[in-house]
Amino acid sequence: xxxxxxxxxxxxxxxxxxxxxxxxxxxxxxxxxxxxxxxxxxxxxxxxxxxxxxxxxxxxxxxxxxxxxxxxxxxxxxxxxxxxxxxxxxxxxxxxxxxxxxxxxxxxxxxxxxxxxxxxxxxxxxxxxxxxxxxxxxxxxxxxxxxxxxxxxxxxxxxxxxxxxxxxxxxxxxxxxxxxxxxxxxxxxxxxxxxxxxxxxxxxxxxxxxxxxxxxxxxxxxxxxxxxxxxxxxxxxxxxxxxxxxxxxxxxxxxxxxxxxxxxxxxxxxxxxxxxxxxxxxxxxxxxxxxxxxxxxxxxxxxxxxxx
Amino acid sequence: xxxxxxxxxxxxxxxxxxxxxxxxxxxxxxxxxxxxxxxxxxxxxxxxxxxxxxxxxxxxxxxxxxxxxxxxxxxxxxxxxxxxxxxxxxxxxxxxxxxxxxxxxxxxxxxxxxxxxxxxxxxxxxxxxxxxxxxxxxxxxxxxxxxxxxxxxxxxxxxxxxxxxxxxxxxxxxxxxxxxxxxxxxxxxxxxxxxxxxxxxxxxxxxxxxxxxxxxxxxxxxxxxxxxxxxxxxxxxxxxxxxxxxxxxxxxxxxxxxxxxxxxxxxxxxxxxxxxxxxxxxxxxxxxxxxxxxxxxxxxxxxxxxx
Numbered sequence: 001x002x003x004x005x006x007x008x009x010x011x012x013x014x015x016x017x018x019x020x021x022x023x024x025x026x027x028x029x030x031x032x033x034x035x036x037x038x039x040x041x042x043x044x045x046x047x048x049x050x051x052x053x054x055x056x057x058x059x060x061x062x063x064x065x066x067x068x069x070x071x072x073x074x075x076x077x078x079x080x081x082x083x084x085x086x087x088x089x090x091x092x093x094x095x096x097x098x099x100x101x102x103x104x105x106x107x108x109x110x111x112x113x114x115x116x117x118x119x120x121x122x123x124x125x126x127x128x129x130x131x132x133x134x135x136x137x138x139x140x141x142x143x144x145x146x147x148x149x150x151x152x153x154x155x156x157x158x159x160x161x162x163x164x165x166x167x168x169x170x171x172x173x174x175x176x177x178x179x180x181x182x183x184x185x186x187x188x189x190x191x192x193x194x195x196x197x198x199x200x201x202x203x204x205x206x207x208x209x210x211x212x213x214x215x216x217x218x219x220x221x222x223x224x225x226x227x228x229x230x231x232x233x234x235x236x237x238x239x240x241x242x243x244x245x246x247x248x249x250x251x252x253x254x255x256x257x258x259x260x261x262x263x264x265x266x267x268x269x270x271x272x273x274x275x276x277x278x279x280x281x282x283x284x285x286x287x288x289x290x291x292x293x294x295x296x297x298x299x300x301x302x303x304x305x306x307x308x
Numbered sequence: 309x310x311x312x313x314x315x316x317x318x319x320x321x322x323x324x325x326x327x328x329x330x331x332x333x334x335x336x337x338x339x340x341x342x343x344x345x346x347x348x349x350x351x352x353x354x355x356x357x358x359x360x361x362x363x364x365x366x367x368x369x370x371x372x373x374x375x376x377x378x379x380x381x382x383x384x385x386x387x388x389x390x391x392x393x394x395x396x397x398x399x400x401x402x403x404x405x406x407x408x409x410x411x412x413x414x415x416x417x418x419x420x421x422x423x424x425x426x427x428x429x430x431x432x433x434x435x436x437x438x439x440x441x442x443x444x445x446x447x448x449x450x451x452x453x454x455x456x457x458x459x460x461x462x463x464x465x466x467x468x469x470x471x472x473x474x475x476x477x478x479x480x481x482x483x484x485x486x487x488x489x490x491x492x493x494x495x496x497x498x499x500x501x502x503x504x505x506x507x508x509x510x511x512x513x514x515x516x517x518x519x520x521x522x523x524x525x526x527x528x529x530x531x532x533x534x535x536x537x538x539x540x541x542x543x544x545x546x547x548x549x550x551x552x553x554x555x556x557x558x559x560x561x562x563x564x565x566x567x568x569x570x571x572x573x574x575x576x577x578x579x580x581x582x583x584x585x586x587x588x589x590x591x592x593x594x595x596x597x598x599x600x601x602x603x604x605x606x607x608x609x610x611x612x613x614x615x
Contacts, residue, residue, distance in 0.1 A: 015435050022439070023447060030451045137604070141596035143548040145555055146589045149575050153582040164579065246440045250552050254575055264443075265556050268450045276447070283440040291438065 005296065012288045016281070023280040024064055027273045054078070067274075071281060077274030079267075087278045090263065095282075098252070098259035100170040102244040104179040109186030109240065114226075114233070116187065117194030121202060122221065132191065139188025145250035148181035152254065165256035178255045182248060186240040193236050198229040238294035246283040323533075326609040333605025336598040343595060346390050347397040354387035359563045367581050376587050379573055385584070388565040389591055395475060395566040396595060399550045400543045403481060407488035408539060414489070415496025416531060420504060420523055429497070433490050441487060445549060448479035449558040475564030480553060484546050495538055499531040533610040540603035544596040551592055567592050 042050075051057050055066065070077060076087035120132040155177060156164035168174050201207065202225060210220045249261035256262075260279060267275035327333055346353065355375075362382035370377045376385040418429045453476060456468045471478040503509065504527060512522055553559035554568025562569065567588045574585030 011434070012438075015438050018435055019439055022444075026447045026451050030454045137600055138593070138597065141544060141600045142593045143552060143596070145552055145571065146592050149571060149578070149585045149589050152575075153578055153585055157579050157582055247442050249442065250555055253556060265446070265558075268446050269557065280440065280443050280447070283443055284438055287440060288438045 005292070008292050008295070012292070015288060016284055019284045020068065020277070020281055021064075023277055024067070027276050028060065028063075067277065071278065076278040079272055079275055087274045090275065091260065091278060091282065094258060094260040094263050097167060097257060098245065098248055098261055101175065101178055101182065101248060101252070101257060101259060102241070104170065104175055105182035105244055106186055106237070106241055108179055108183035109190060110237070112183065113187035113190030114194055114230075117191035118198055118221070118226065118229075120191065120195045121198035124199060129195075133195070136188040136191040136195075139184040140192070142184065143250075144181050144185060144247075145254060147184050148178060148251045148254045151177045151181055165254075167257045167259075174255075174257075178248075178251045178257055181251050181255075182244055186237075186244065189236060189240060190233060193233055194229060197232050198225060201225050201229045204228075234297050235294050238290045238297075242287045242290045245286055323606075323609040327605050330605040330608065332601045333609075336601035336605065339594065339598040340602065343393050343598075344397055344401075347394040350391050350394055354384075354390040356384040356387040358383065358388045358391040358565045360384070367577070367584075369581075369583060377581075377583055379570070379584055380577060385570075385587055388570055389567070389587060392565045392567045392570060392588070392591065393595075395477070395550065395554075395560055395564070396547050396592075398474070399477070399480070399484070399546050400599070403484045403488060403546050404539045404543060406481075406485045407492050407542070408535065410485070411489035411492025412496050412531070412535060415493035416500050416523060416527060418493065419497035419500030420519070420527065426497070429493060433494050436487065436490050442549070442552070444486075445480060445483040445553060446558055448483045449553055450479075452476075452479035453558065453561070474560075475566070476561035477550065477559060480550050480559060484549060488542055488546070491542065492535055492538060496531050496535055499534055500527050503527050503530045537603055537607045537610060540599060540606055543599045543603075547592070547596060547599075 055063055058066070067077065074088060076091070079085050079087050079090055116132050116136065120129045120136075123129050152164050155162045162176055163174050164177075166174050202221075207220060207224055210224050211217070215223075247261070248257075248259060249265050251257070252259045252262040253265065260282075263275070264279045266272075267279070360383060362378070364382065365374065365378050366380055366382045368374055368378045374384050374386065376389065378384055379388070414429065418426045452467070452471060456464075456471045456478070467478055470481075474481065500523075504522075509522060509526055512526055517525075550559055551566065551568035551571065554566040555572045557572070559568055560566035570588035571585060571592070574581070574583075574588060578585050
């Protein structure tokens with residue numbers, strides 16, 4: 001198994017390089033630059049100075065290598081837009097916010113989705129099952145920004161129960177709407193997967209044995225059923241986490257959460273190259289790491305899976 | 309007494325019959341057909357052109373003259389919704405067509421012949437899976453939206469014209485197709501790998517059937533069913549991506565109405581005129597629900613184990 005891990009890590013390096021190259025090419029091919037953000041057109045010598053400062057006159061390959069070298073050392077360059085800050089600083093400020101939001105969302109998703117799916121499996125083909133699965137399909141079909149918009153309209157605007165936006169930390173009421181909006185998709189996905197997985201598990205002989213032994217139904221389901229039913233769910237969860245972390249742009253924009261997603265969007269439209277590059281790399285690392293963790297967890301949880 | 313053998317039912321006929329019994333799927337098909345018709349006939353059925361502004365009736369609620377109200381510039385919401393269906397439906401249809409046309413052959417041939425081509429395809433798919441989907445789309449759109457208006461000659465003019473025809477969505481089409489065909493290719497390859505070991509393929513080869521006949525006549529029909537299901541279930545993701553990008557301003561460019569743009573406009577006025585958000589949100593949700601129910605229905609109908 002150790003060799004498998006090493007092989008995967010080695011494969012990750014060219015993948016990251018490829019992603020970096022793609023992002024670098026696209027960002028530098030896009031016309032416009034940091035001087036476009038000034039309200040007034042800048043005089044040519046100022047533009048020259050800016051280019052010198054950010055090494056924009058160097059040959060492309062040199063910029064490519066230099067940025068990569070800096071990135072490995074944690075220096076992700078200065079932000080073109082917020083000139084007094086480093087990209088690393090900005091990321092350090094915004095990533096925790098997105099991470100907190102994402103974590104809350106996935107926890108909510110698990111807390112809602114797993115019971116929903118399990119109950120649907122236990123009461124298969126009854127009204128409970130149909131209602132639960134209908135909710136799940138709606139959750140899978142409604143994009144998180146639609147959900148966020150609707151929640152803001154209903155909960156904040158009409159009912160005034162919750163604030164419509166802003167961010168006051170993970171334990172404030174400002175996290176409820178965005179986390180809920182982000183959690184619907186994971187909750188629904190999990191519910192559907194768990195239902196399918198539990199339907200198989202519930203038919204198995206070892207559950208009949210457990211019931212025959214006289215265990216209470218709840219113990220049967222939770223201890224024996226869920227433990228095996230959860231295995232495929234782990235895979236799904238990892239992808240869901242990756243999706244949430246790298247896809248919270250829209251919800252953050254709607255609810256004015258100062259996270260990395262919202263910052264990435266404004267950087268992309270504002271030609272803030274270093275930020276765009278850095279965030280792309282960061283997200284790619286996150287996804288690759290999560291993929292690897294999922295594969296390893298799979299091997300741990302399911303003793304039938306072996307990697308050479 | 310001879311009992312005449314009845315006419316057998318093909319898998320296709322079985323599938324259609326089972327699909328029609330699934331009420332949710334039938335409703336979904338009807339809704340999708342309505343949307344397609346609305347998209348095609350938009351100029352005829354929309355009460356107002358989507359650019360027409362009437363600054364005397366801005367921000368009206370649903371009422372006479374404007375069945376779903378007007379937005380901040382006095383444009384009729386209903387008409388914009390109808391025209392918006394064009395964007396969503398064209399994303400659904402065109403992207404799926406591209407994805408199937410590229411992904412199916414590549415996947416099938418790669419699975420059938422194996423070798424270096426197959427290895428290359430697998431590595432390509434692995435790499436692409438690590439690329440953050442939305443990040444790539446945002447990058448592509450930023451690039452195309454900035455670069456294309458400046459191109460006046462050369463081969464890339466085609467892209468520029470495509471861009472204006474699609475309302476600024478060339479990058480979205482390219483990005484979605486890039487991701488979509490990989491998924492389809494992988495599925496097709498998997499199907500071919502399992503099917504080509506089966507006995508009927510061996511029998512065909514023993515009779516002397518050439519590769520092309522085996523692939524086309526034997527493997528293709530078996531690969532088609534799961535691929536169609538996957539295509540139906542890919543559409544919601546595509547529509548979500550396009551609407552999301554339009555929402556943040558990197559998708560369809562005004563004045564072309566996309567449901568995502570309408571949603572963004574609505575969100576800006578969300579505290580005063582909530583209906584401007586609700587209508588596009590409903591439109592998106594209903595479309596996505598329909599495609600998901602259709603995909604689920606297809607999956608149940610085409611499952612050969614339930615024959």
